[in-house]
Amino acid sequence: MPRQARNPNAARAAPAKPRAAGARAEILEAAARMMRDRGYSEMSLRDLAAQVGMKAGSLYYHFASKEELAVEVMRLGVETVSDAVSEALDAAADRPARERLETALRVHLHTLLSASEFSSAHIRCYPFVPETVRGRLVAVRRDYDRLWTGVIRDMLGEDAAAEDVRYLRLALIGAMNGALEWYSPGRDDPEAFLRALMRLLPPGKG
Amino acid sequence: MPRQARNPNAARAAPAKPRAAGARAEILEAAARMMRDRGYSEMSLRDLAAQVGMKAGSLYYHFASKEELAVEVMRLGVETVSDAVSEALDAAADRPARERLETALRVHLHTLLSASEFSSAHIRCYPFVPETVRGRLVAVRRDYDRLWTGVIRDMLGEDAAAEDVRYLRLALIGAMNGALEWYSPGRDDPEAFLRALMRLLPPGKG
DNA sequence: CATTCAACCTAACGTTCGTTAGAAAATCCG
DNA sequence: CGGATTTTCTAACGAACGTTAGGTTGAATG
Numbered sequence: 001m002p003r004q005a006r007n008p009n010a011a012r013a014a015p016a017k018p019r020a021a022g023a024r025a026e027i028l029e030a031a032a033r034m035m036r037d038r039g040y041s042e043m044s045l046r047d048l049a050a051q052v053g054m055k056a057g058s059l060y061y062h063f064a065s066k067e068e069l070a071v072e073v074m075r076l077g078v079e080t081v082s083d084a085v086s087e088a089l090d091a092a093a094d095r096p097a098r099e100r101l102e103t104a105l106r107v108h109l110h111t112l113l114s115a116s117e118f119s120s121a122h123i124r125c126y127p128f129v130p131e132t133v134r135g136r137l138v139a140v141r142r143d144y145d146r147l148w149t150g151v152i153r154d155m156l157g158e159d160a161a162a163e164d165v166r167y168l169r170l171a172l173i174g175a176m177n178g179a180l181e182w183y184s185p186g187r188d189d190p191e192a193f194l195r196a197l198m199r200l201l202p203p204g205k206g
Numbered sequence: 207m208p209r210q211a212r213n214p215n216a217a218r219a220a221p222a223k224p225r226a227a228g229a230r231a232e233i234l235e236a237a238a239r240m241m242r243d244r245g246y247s248e249m250s251l252r253d254l255a256a257q258v259g260m261k262a263g264s265l266y267y268h269f270a271s272k273e274e275l276a277v278e279v280m281r282l283g284v285e286t287v288s289d290a291v292s293e294a295l296d297a298a299a300d301r302p303a304r305e306r307l308e309t310a311l312r313v314h315l316h317t318l319l320s321a322s323e324f325s326s327a328h329i330r331c332y333p334f335v336p337e338t339v340r341g342r343l344v345a346v347r348r349d350y351d352r353l354w355t356g357v358i359r360d361m362l363g364e365d366a367a368a369e370d371v372r373y374l375r376l377a378l379i380g381a382m383n384g385a386l387e388w389y390s391p392g393r394d395d396p397e398a399f400l401r402a403l404m405r406l407l408p409p410g411k412g
Numbered sequence: 413c414a415t416t417c418a419a420c421c422t423a424a425c426g427t428t429c430g431t432t433a434g435a436a437a438a439t440c441c442g
Numbered sequence: 443c444g445g446a447t448t449t450t451c452t453a454a455c456g457a458a459c460g461t462t463a464g465g466t467t468g469a470a471t472g
Contacts, residue, residue, distance in 0.1 A: 020449075039334035041247045045430065057432075058450045066430065127330060127387055128245035167402035174384020175377040181333055182376055196373035200406040229419080251460065263462075264420045272460065 024062045026052045028118075032073045035121040040070055040129050070129060071136050077122030078140040081111040085147060097154040102198055104151050109176050109190050113183050123177050148173065172197070230268045232258045235323070238279045242327040246276055246335050276335060277342050283328030284346040287317040291353060303360040308404050310357050315382050315396050319389050329383050354379065378403070 030051040034043040045066060046056040063069040088107045092100050111119050126134065148169045156165060175197060183190070236257045240249040251272060252262040269275040294313045298306050317325050332340065354375045359366060362374070381403060389396070 023449080039245075039247070041245070042334065044428080046428085055451055056430080057452080060431070061449060124333060128248065128334070163398055164402055167399045168406075170384065170388055170399070171381040171403055171406070174381040174387075176380070177384060178376065178380020181380075192369055193373045193377070196370055197377055200374075200377070250458080252458085260419095261421055262460080263422080266461070267419060 020062060023052070023054075027054075027059060027062055027069070028073055028076065031069055032077070032117040032121045035070065035073060035125050036117050040125045067130055067133050070125070070133050073118055074122040074126065074129070074133070074137055075140055077116065077118035077120070078137065078144055080116040081108055081119040082140070082144040082147065084108075084111050084115070085144075089147070089151065097151070101151050101155050102194070104148065105172065105176065105197060106191075106194055108173075109179060109194060112176065112180060113190055120180055124180055145169070229258070229260075233260075233265060233268055233275070234279055234282065237275055238283070238323040238327045241276065241279060241331050242323050246331045273336055273339050276331070276339050279324055280328040280332065280335070280339070280343055281346055283322065283324035283326070284343065284350055286322045287314055287325040288346070288350040288353065290314075290317050290321070291350075295353070295357065303357070307357050307361050308400070310354070311378065311382065311403060312397075312400055314379075315385060315400060318382065318386060319396055326386055329386055351375070 027048070031043065031048055034048055034051070045059055049056045049059055059069070063072070085104050085107045088103050089100055092103050095103075112123060113120075122137075126137070149165055152169050152172075153160060153165050156168070179190075179193065182188075233254070237249065237254055240254055240257070251265055255262045255265055265275070269278070291310050291313045294309050295306055298309050301309075318329060319326075328343075332343070355371055358375050358378075359371050362371060385396075385399065388394075
């Protein structure tokens with residue numbers, strides 16, 4: 001069997017590490033899909049290497065260890081959804097708080113269900129990944145949480161109890177992330193789920 | 207090193223399988239804790255056996271395989287929370303629908319967070335357990351879903367769209383199960399989380 | 413006391429895993 | 443083209459895994 005074709009349209013402007021970036025990105029993508037579908041410890045480096053046309057040992061030219069690879073995948077997952085939500089919130093900066101929250105929910109859900117296998121891999125694998133991996137993700141995760149705390153506090157009003165803001169955030173994020181376990185592209189409509197979710201929320205103060 | 211002491215106060219009334227039931231229950235409990243804390247594939251049968259004072263091979267006297275053991279643990283998990291919620295709903299059969307839903311939420315949450323390591327193991331491990339294991343749990347899981355569908359339909363009214371009932375159920379269950387990932391016994395108060403959740407729900411029709 | 417049988421142990425089998433060292437191939441540069 | 447550098451492969455290491463076959467123990471039974 002011949003080797004798998006390399007992705008021909010990759011960034012060529014990097015003089016420092018010329019060609020490794022393409023293979024590295026390809027490995028990360030395959031790893032994200034595998035982590036999302038099978039889980040972290042069920043992802044074999046031999047299988048992963050085969051999916052990108054390599055042998056297991058060759059992965060170690062691009063990553064120091066399996067844990068390092070997982071950290072990179074999951075960090076990309078948080079940053080992807082965080083950037084998407086942040087950008088959408090900036091674009092809706094002058095809208096009412098309730099509408100901004102709906103936007104955040106929509107972007108978060110769409111990123112998890114359709115846009116980014118990194119984000120879904122992060123959500124599904126985080127609970128059972130080695131603690132050394134989780135430890136290196138607390139910072140990005142905290143930043144993302146702060147994003148939500150802001151939107152929700154805006155909607156509940158400045159005098160809302162911190163406990164209420166926190167529990168509403170956890171309830172909403174939990175409801176969204178849970179969709180990863182039941183969502184079926186043919187059967188389900190994310191927009192309908194979002195409407196059902198929005199119907200629960202109070203009118204808002206902004 | 208001497209063997210670990212057996213649990214002396216176990217049911218003695220079973221003449222068919224005299225003494226294996228005690229050890230079997232002990233194995234199931236330790237397995238549930240291990241699955242909840244580390245995950246299915248991170249649960250080593252050697253470690254599990256050591257926790258109940260056995261060697262790995264001895265487990266095969268009580269269970270045919272690791273998958274069979276996991277099925278038993280998770281099935282107990284569904285049945286535990288299902289029985290608890292069902293019983294609570296029966297006891298509140300004459301209460302308004304919204305109050306009955308609150309009761310169901312409270313019992314479900316308490317079972318996951320405090321009462322049953324089988325239930326929490328089921329929720330945390332189900333996504334990444336082998337498909338042969340998941341297949342043997344669909345029946346009990348469907349029964350439990352029907353319980354929730356009933357309560358939520360009662361609250362939304364008989365003419366509520368099935369899609370709305372379904373998505374509200376999935377949102378609520380997702381929010382509750384997500385608590386397994388953030389709940390910290392000292393920091394968090396399940397009742398406060400429940401109040402924040404109930405504040406979202408409509409007044410109800412019953 | 414002899415026998416039976418439940419319950420556990422010992423010891424290993426074959427497989428797969430993450431990881432590594434060094435050789436080989438591919439690519440780039442002058 | 444030739445040498446240097448980047449990238450991949452080969453081959454193996456040691457460890458851990460689920461599982462199994464057959465032996466050992468101790469208590470109950472007739």
